[in-house]
Amino acid sequence: MKHFSHYPLQKHNTFGFSVQCADFYQYEQKEELQQLYQQGVFNGKWLPIGGGSNLLLLNDLDYAVVHSQINFIRSEKETDESVWVRVGSGVIWDDFVQWSVENQLGGIENLSFIPGTVGASPVQNIGAYGVEAKDVIREVEVYDTKDNRFYSMDAASCRFEYRGSIFKELKHLIVVSVVYELATKNYSLKLEYGNVREVVQAKGDESLSTVRNAIIEIRKSKLPLPEEIGSAGSFFKNPVVDAQLFQSIFEKYPSMPYYSLEDGYKIPAAWLISQCGWKGRSIDAAGVYEKQPLILVNRGGATGADILFLMHQIQLSVKDKFNILLSPEVCLVE
Ligand SMILES: Cc1cc2nc3c(=O)[nH]c(=O)nc-3n(C[C@H](O)[C@H](O)[C@H](O)COP(=O)(O)OP(=O)(O)OC[C@H]3O[C@@H](n4cnc5c(N)ncnc54)[C@H](O)[C@@H]3O)c2cc1C
Known part of the structure; x- marks a missing residue:
């Protein structure tokens, strides 16, 4: 676990605001959250952040920020047509999408190039080009900062909605890992949204990697890159x-x-x-x-x-x- 006091958040929010937080805790193992519990960090005000790509930080934060660096991608079980993959909350979302495409697993290719982390994907129920995280999330493992315990929630208990979920209300929960079901075969590419089909067809073949490349190309042409704007x-x-x-x-x-x-x-x-x-x-x-x-x-x-x-x-x-x-x-x- 790393701890910094008066920590600058400029690189942790994509608006690039020059603000700081009183304490910044960076953890690599979920069990480290229990140490924070013992230290009383969760007794006061605190905030979990991932990549800070959906935050408007209004001023310096005179409280603790906790930042996941739990980094793993692990296949858990296979069915006839899919695999269930557990991913640590600190994994960069787009690294996971790239991994899925490289492994010929269908389902999240349309969500390519969305900034942020896996931990925030159920919180926001991220979505783009006709696909939402809720379409593939099967389970969310959380740490309950009130009760000092870990448990899993199935998709129905997450109450996913348009850019929202139960996690926006239950702010005492920290997402530590997410299980996604990705298709190993018979996946249908979703090309109906906007000009996705046109850009994919111009590239010659209809594969997961072509869809990913098309989405990245479309996004780069329309959206500001956080490192530039x-x-x-x-x-x-x-x-x-x-x-x-x-x-x-x-x-x-x-x-x-x-x-x-x-x-x-x-x-x-x-x-x-x-x-x-x-x-x-x-x-x-x-x-x-x-x-x-x-x-x-x-x-x-x-x-x-x-x-x-x-x-x-x-x-x-x-x-x-x-x-x-x-x-x-x-x-x-x-
Ligand atoms: C250029 C650009 C394009 C974008 N395009 C899209 C898009 O196409 N579709 C889309 O849906 N979004 C988009 N977004 C928004 C953003 O990428 C997503 O909302 C993303 O999921 C935020 O992830 P993050 O890790 O940066 O979360 P943060 O911004 O750090 O946090 C977002 C919220 O989640 C909470 N949170 C973060 N981690 C955890 C955790 N482990 N446990 C509990 N709560 C947590 C935070 O407290 C906060 O409430 C875009 C943003 C940018 C800058």
Whole structure:
């Protein structure tokens, strides 16, 4: 276990904010969490972080941050058509995707190049290009910081939803490993989303590695690379509205993109933000990404408070124009 005091978090948040935490604990074995329990770390305020790619750190944290470096990928059982793979929470998500593709295991290739760690994948129920982590997660092993014990939760108990899960409520749980079921044969590639099929076909063959390369190419063309421009990916969730509100907006904007759901209509937040004229705009060093207005960026030297101010301004204009309150997908951390 490594422990640092007054630890800089600039390299641990993809916005690149220059903030620090009072204590930073980095553990490689799950049992080390029990030492932290004995030391009373979990009695006060504390925060688990992975790659910091979905955090808006609003100021210095006068409490402890715990960071997993539990690194393993292990096959646990095989069925006729799949393998169950247990992965440590500290593994970089995209390293796991690359491993799965190299081993001809299907299921997560569309989730290529999403920043962050395996530990956060069930918390956020990460998703992209028509696939979500919940499609393949079978079990999540957690450490309960109240009871000082480890246990496993099946997928149903995780209550996965769009960019969320039970772990957003049960903040006393730390994810230590995740079991994914990946297909060894008969997997069907998911190419329907956006221009994925087109880019895959242009590459000549339909294999797991071609899909992975296509997804990486598409993402690089649309999304800011964290090492070049600070962001936390999509800042807002796409709102779901009821039929009445949908109709009233649709009458005014018949070209509005939308998806019909069982419980309403999902409207792309990027479209709403663009309609309010925010695309490419900035307030001081906090900006709205030119190529994708759902992404708020640090144009250099922005603070969490700058991004928060921009977030509020965008929320106000969207509420004013469409009567929709955008909620952040990013975790606000004080
Ligand atoms: C350029 C860019 C593109 C992105 N694209 C996508 C995308 O396509 N799809 C998508 O879904 N997301 C996307 N994201 C968001 C981000 O990559 C994901 O949310 C990712 O899962 C965050 O992982 P992390 O390890 O960085 O988590 P962090 O940001 O460190 O933490 C996120 C949340 O999880 C909690 N957490 C972290 N580790 C643990 C743990 N071990 N146990 C319990 N709680 C934990 C934290 O407390 C926090 O609440 C993108 C981000 C960026 C910067």
